[in-house]
Amino acid sequence: MIQADTRTLALPVDEEKLWFEKQVRECERNLFRFAFHLTGSVEKSEDLLQETFLRAFQYRHSYDHTRSFENWIYAILLNVYRQQYKKEKILRFVLPWKTSDGDEEEEEVWDALEWEGDGPEKLVMKKQVLKDLYAAIEKLPLKMKEVMVLCDVMDYSYEEASELLGCPIGTIRSRLHRARRQVKGMLEKIYGEEILSLWG
Amino acid sequence: MVRKSSLYGDDGMDCREVQEKLSLYIDEEVLPQEKRTIEEHLLGCFSCQREMKKLLAIKGLLRTMDRALEKRYPRKIAMELQAVSKRERFRELILVFLLSGVTVVSLLIVGLWRELQEGIDFQREIAPVSTFAGFDFQFEKVDPKAGGNFIQVVEFTLDK
Numbered sequence: 001m002i003q004a005d006t007r008t009l010a011l012p013v014d015e016e017k018l019w020f021e022k023q024v025r026e027c028e029r030n031l032f033r034f035a036f037h038l039t040g041s042v043e044k045s046e047d048l049l050q051e052t053f054l055r056a057f058q059y060r061h062s063y064d065h066t067r068s069f070e071n072w073i074y075a076i077l078l079n080v081y082r083q084q085y086k087k088e089k090i091l092r093f094v095l096p097w098k099t100s101d102g103d104e105e106e107e108e109v110w111d112a113l114e115w116e117g118d119g120p121e122k123l124v125m126k127k128q129v130l131k132d133l134y135a136a137i138e139k140l141p142l143k144m145k146e147v148m149v150l151c152d153v154m155d156y157s158y159e160e161a162s163e164l165l166g167c168p169i170g171t172i173r174s175r176l177h178r179a180r181r182q183v184k185g186m187l188e189k190i191y192g193e194e195i196l197s198l199w200g
Numbered sequence: 201m202v203r204k205s206s207l208y209g210d211d212g213m214d215c216r217e218v219q220e221k222l223s224l225y226i227d228e229e230v231l232p233q234e235k236r237t238i239e240e241h242l243l244g245c246f247s248c249q250r251e252m253k254k255l256l257a258i259k260g261l262l263r264t265m266d267r268a269l270e271k272r273y274p275r276k277i278a279m280e281l282q283a284v285s286k287r288e289r290f291r292e293l294i295l296v297f298l299l300s301g302v303t304v305v306s307l308l309i310v311g312l313w314r315e316l317q318e319g320i321d322f323q324r325e326i327a328p329v330s331t332f333a334g335f336d337f338q339f340e341k342v343d344p345k346a347g348g349n350f351i352q353v354v355e356f357t358l359d360k
Contacts, residue, residue: 029270036269130268133261151227152262158229177223184258196253198261 020057027070030154031077037149038081040134048084052077074164078146085142129191129198136186144179151176213241218248226255 024031031052035045056063056076063072137145150161151172158176162169187195213221218241224230225238242249 033266033269037265129261130265133258133265148262152259153266155263155266158227173224173229176227177220180223180255180258184254187258188254196250196257198257 016060017057020060023069024053024056024073027073030070031073033154034074034149035077035081037137037153038145040138048077048081051080051084055080071164075166078165082142132187132190133183136183139186140179140182144175144182147172147175148179148183152180213237215241215245215248218242218245219251222248222252222255226252226259 028049031049032045035048035052036042039045039048052073056073059076063069137148140148146165147161150156150164151158156164158169158172162172165172184195187198191198218238221230221234221238225235228235230238242252
């Protein structure tokens with residue numbers, strides 16, 4: 001994942017666009033996963049990605065071509081997300097009745113679970129568990145949420161997460177530990193000791 | 201419940217210490233010595249075993265979220281980069297507009313200033329008051345650096 005692209009960016013705009021698109025296509029799947037798990041909605045994640053691509057292209061000349069393109073664009077995505085998160089937080093404070101809607105899209109995502117061959121009851125239960133899990137992650141402080149999404153949801157190593165988030169591995173460890181404890185606490189409140197058999 | 205494992209001497213950890221390390225343990229991020237100590241503790245501690253199973257269950261659930269997403273959404277994201285060039289062009293336009301505005305305003309100020317100066321000069325050149333009034337002033341120029349006005353009346357005489 002972390003490989004430097006040695007191509008320079010001193011090209012005509014059209015060629016730059018082609019080059020940029022090629023780079024983005026190589027990592028868009030991971031970017032989409034990351035965006036979805038951060039925002040919890042398909043629509044929001046697509047908006048987030050669109051804004052990320054625009055901003056990345058706008059500031060393409062600041063990209064250091066000796067370093068990984070994916071890490072660079074991840075950093076942009078995180079910055080865009082943090083800004084949006086702050087705006088939403090303020091908006092929620094000012095307009096508390098304005099709630100986010102994205103349930104239908106989430107349902108669509110969780111429909112993929114049918115492929116695992118579960119019965120309808122089990123499926124409904126699993127969807128509910130995943131929704132509760134998302135709600136728990138959503139309540140985490142932003143920094144913990146970022147680490148949890150990278151390490152636990154997307155299975156990145158501590159080193160990779162540390163490089164992407166630009167913080168020491170020790171910080172990643174402690175944030176992840178605290179995030180897990182908090183999520184566990186929240187799920188325990190809902191499911192109690194059943195937490196052990198939620199998926200089995 | 202806090203249990204100190206007495207079986208393992210000074211290296212033994214209590215439940216709180218083990219539970220602090222469990223998160224790292226399930227990620228295999230502990231040192232070999234610590235790993236051994238934790239495993240020895242877990243063998244005899246039901247509470248910590250349960251705690252570890254819960255953490256593993258949550259980790260498994262979190263990974264499932266990603267797998268469900270991967271199955272459903274390998275789709276291509278639309279990339280509308282032309283919006284950037286539009287935005288950049290719009291910014292350029294704003295910049296040009298602002299610069300023109302500043303230039304026009306500066307020219308206006310300079311023009312007005314010159315107009316005002318000319319008006320003042322013209323007023324200075326007009327005939328003395330005494331030619332159309334029945335009195336006369338004697339003026340004396342005063343140096344402004346000295347703190348006075350530009351002109352000062354030194355003598356005032358009424359005409360016959």
